Structure formats: structure tokens, C-alpha cells
Amino acid sequence: MDRSFIELLKRISTIPSPTFHEKEKGELIAGLLARAGLRVSRDGLYNVLAWSGEEIPQSVILIEAHMDTVFDESVPLKWIEEDETIRCPSVADNSVALAALVVLAQKHSNWPNVVFAATTREEGPGKGEGMKRLIEGILGSGREIKYSISLEGIPQGRITYTGIGSIRAKVSIETTGGHPWLEPSAPSAVHTAAAIVSKIVDSSGHRESPKTTVNVGTICGGTLPTVRASESYFTLDIRSVDRESLHKTFDLCKRLAGDICAQAKAGMNWEIISSRDPVSLREDHELIGYAREVHRRLGIESRIRPAATNASLPLSMGLAAVTLGVCEGGKTHSREEWISKNGIERGILQLEYLLDLLQRGDGS
Numbered sequence: 376m377d378r379s380f381i382e383l384l385k386r387i388s389t390i391p392s393p394t395f396h397e398k399e400k401g402e403l404i405a406g407l408l409a410r411a412g413l414r415v416s417r418d419g420l421y422n423v424l425a426w427s428g429e430e431i432p433q434s435v436i437l438i439e440a441h442m443d444t445v446f447d448e449s450v451p452l453k454w455i456e457e458d459e460t461i462r463c464p465s466v467a468d469n470s471v472a473l474a475a476l477v478v479l480a481q482k483h484s485n486w487p488n489v490v491f492a493a494t495t496r497e498e499g500p501g502k503g504e505g506m507k508r509l510i511e512g513i514l515g516s517g518r519e520i521k522y523s524i525s526l527e528g529i530p531q532g533r534i535t536y537t538g539i540g541s542i543r544a545k546v547s548i549e550t551t552g553g554h555p556w557l558e559p560s561a562p563s564a565v566h567t568a569a570a571i572v573s574k575i576v577d578s579s580g581h582r583e584s585p586k587t588t589v590n591v592g593t594i595c596g597g598t599l600p601t602v603r604a605s606e607s608y609f610t611l612d613i614r615s616v617d618r619e620s621l622h623k624t625f626d627l628c629k630r631l632a633g634d635i636c637a638q639a640k641a642g643m644n645w646e647i648i649s650s651r652d653p654v655s656l657r658e659d660h661e662l663i664g665y666a667r668e669v670h671r672r673l674g675i676e677s678r679i680r681p682a683a684t685n686a687s688l689p690l691s692m693g694l695a696a697v698t699l700g701v702c703e704g705g706k707t708h709s710r711e712e713w714i715s716k717n718g719i720e721r722g723i724l725q726l727e728y729l730l731d732l733l734q735r736g737d738g739s
Contacts, residue, residue, distance in 0.1 A: 388470040394443040394501040404493040411481040423493040440472040440526040441497035462713040467704040472526035506685040523696035525685040533680045535698035538687030540621045540653035549642040552605030564607035567639045571632045585617035654690040669728045
């Protein structure tokens with residue numbers, strides 16, 4: 376792998392950019408794209424857009440990678456480079472994709488129909504707001520988006536054209552609380568929440584067909600070890616490739632929680648944080664065909680992989696959109712996140728080939 380790419384990747388990876396705090400990383404990306412000779416713009420959410428020529432093209436081929444990460448400023452972005460691998464929080468999700476985007480733009484700054492974008496607010500709390508602002512801005516200016524390609528770091532060969540559905544909720548529990556020694560039978564909101572979480576995970580935590588998952592991401596509550604808590608809450612994430620399964624699982628979670636709260640004489644409130652149904656592009660769509668053809672030429676194994684990515688929004692609007700991966704790696708969303716150096720060049724080459732095909736509009 377070219378050493379200049381590794382140095383670029385290190386610069387990107389070691390800038391903290393938790394969701395809602397992507398400004399500094401965006402300034403780096405914007406500067407690199409401007410120096411490549413592209414016209415650069417930033418919107419109110421700090422999305423970075425770049426294109427060739429005076430104006431954004433009338434018919435846009437959009438290629439984007441998100442800048443935000445799941446790691447807050449307290450997580451050390453320690454860079455560990457070995458012969459074949461690189462380890463660093465955010466290197467796989469999504470720094471290597473951003474680096475690939477920059478290199479692609481530098482090499483092909485004269486592509487007439489392509490808009491390069493580095494987006495914000497992709498991860499959980501951002502709810503895809505950066506991509507939403509970007510898409511609405513382009514369409515709102517009277518332009519069309521012919522194709523939208525989102526980049527994720529891993530795995531190479533992925534073709535995501537189904538956006539999984541999700542329901543995310545905050546579940547609050549209220550009880551009278553009390554003294555744990557003097558009133559040992561007094562209800563505890565923390566105990567109740569823990570019982571609900573255990574029951575939900577045991578009853579509906581994971582199903583393979585249709586794939587559906589349930590995760591409790593946070594649980595909070597109470598004041599002191601010597602007080603039976605009167606308030607607590609937890610956050611719940613339900614995902615599925617199937618709309619019916621998604622909503623049935625949500626209803627089951629509510630019913631299980633309601634039964635436990637009734638037994639504990641506790642109050643309960645559900646606040647929906649976000650909700651979206653699964654969406655998909657037709658399997659025989661030309662965009663998927665082009666991606667498969669590029670993979671065949673380069674000896675890359677195509678992997679159809681439903682996921683929640685930035686492609687979900689354009690898909691929900693009826694636009695042709697996919698998510699592709701750059702390289703191999705693993706342990707995403709953990710401090711042990713890693714990528715393989717091997718294959719990165721081929722991962723970038725797949726993007727060059729695909730964008731060339733899309734601009735020419737044929738499979739030759």
C-alpha cells in the first residue's frame with residue numbers, strides 16, 4: 376500500500392469526531408478536496424461537498440463517506456501499525472472509507488457528474504441527519520441524484536442495497552423507592568428495569584430468519600447504593616430486515632415490560648427515539664449489476680449484506696443507492712478496531728471502475 380495513503384489514513388483516524396462533533400475532521404477533508412482543484416462547499420451540519428466545475432452537476436452521481444464515529448473524546452485514538460494490519464478506534468468505521476474518498480477525488484477531480492461528500496451524523500444519535508440534509512439540499516436545488524454510493528470501511532465486496540429497519544426507544548421506569556434495610560420489599564426502578572432487560576433479551580434477543588436483533592445499549596438510574604431507586608431508564612434498539620418481524624418484536628418487548636411493571640407496581644413510559652421500516656433496491660437494478668460486474672473483473676467476492684447505513688435514506692426516497700466496502704477488517708465499534716492493509720488498493724480500484732461505468736452508462 377502506498378505510504379502516502381497510510382499517512383493520510385492516520386491523520387483522519389486520529390482526529391476525534393464523535394457524532395455532532397465532526398467539524399475539525401470536516402475542515403481537514405474540505406482542505407484536501409479544495410487542494411485537489413475541486414469546488415468545495417459546507418452546509419449547516421458541517422457536511423462537506425466537492426465537485427468539478429462552477430456548479431453542482433444537474434444529474435448527480437453521489438459518492439459519500441460519513442465522518443462521525445461512536446467514540447467520544449475520552450477514548451484514546453491510539454494508532455498501532457503492524458506489517459499487515461492497522462489498529463485504531465474508527466480506522467474501519469469509517470476512516471479508511473474517508474481516506475479512499477479523498478484519494479479518489481484527488482485522482483479524478485475532473486469527473487463531470489460526480490459529487491464527493493463527507494457526511495456527518497450517521498451513527499446512532501445522529502439518526503442520519505447529515506445524509507438527509509445533503510440529499511434534500513441537492514434535490515431541493517432542482518437537481519436529480521441518478522445514483523448514490525455510500526462507503527463503509529469493511530468488508531471488501533459488500534453490496535448493501537437493503538436498509539434494515541429499526542426502532543429505537545427510551546424506556547423509563549418510576550416507582551416509590553425507599554430504604555433498602557427498613558423497607559426491603561419497597562419497589563426499585565433499577566431492579567425493575569434489570570428484570571425487564573433480562574426478560575427482553577432472553578425472549579427476543581436474536582433471530583436469524585428473518586434476521587432480527589434486540590440490544591439494550593444503556594441502562595441508568597438510582598442515586599446511592601443505600602437508596603432503592605425511584606427512577607431508571609434504558610435504551611432499546613430493535614433491528615430487522617422484515618417489517619412485520621420488526622414491529623412484532625417491538626410489541627413483544629412492550630408487552631413483556633408491561634407485565635413486569637404491573638407485577639412490580641411500577642410506572643412505565645416509552646419514548647420513541649427513531650423508527651424506520653426496511654427499504655430495498657430491486658435485486659435486478661442496473662446499479663447492483665454494475666457493482667457485481669466490477670467485483671467479477673477484480674476477483675472480489677460480492678457479499679450481499681443488509682445493514683443500516685447512509686444508503687437507507689436515498690433508498691427510502693426511491694433513489695438508486697448502495698453501500699460498498701473498501702477493505703477487510705473487524706472489531707468495529709470497539710477499541711480493538713482494525714483493518715488489513717492488503718487489498719486497499721483493489722478496494723479503491725473497484726470505486727474507480729464503478730464510477731467510470733456509471734458515468735458512461737454501460738457495462739463495457
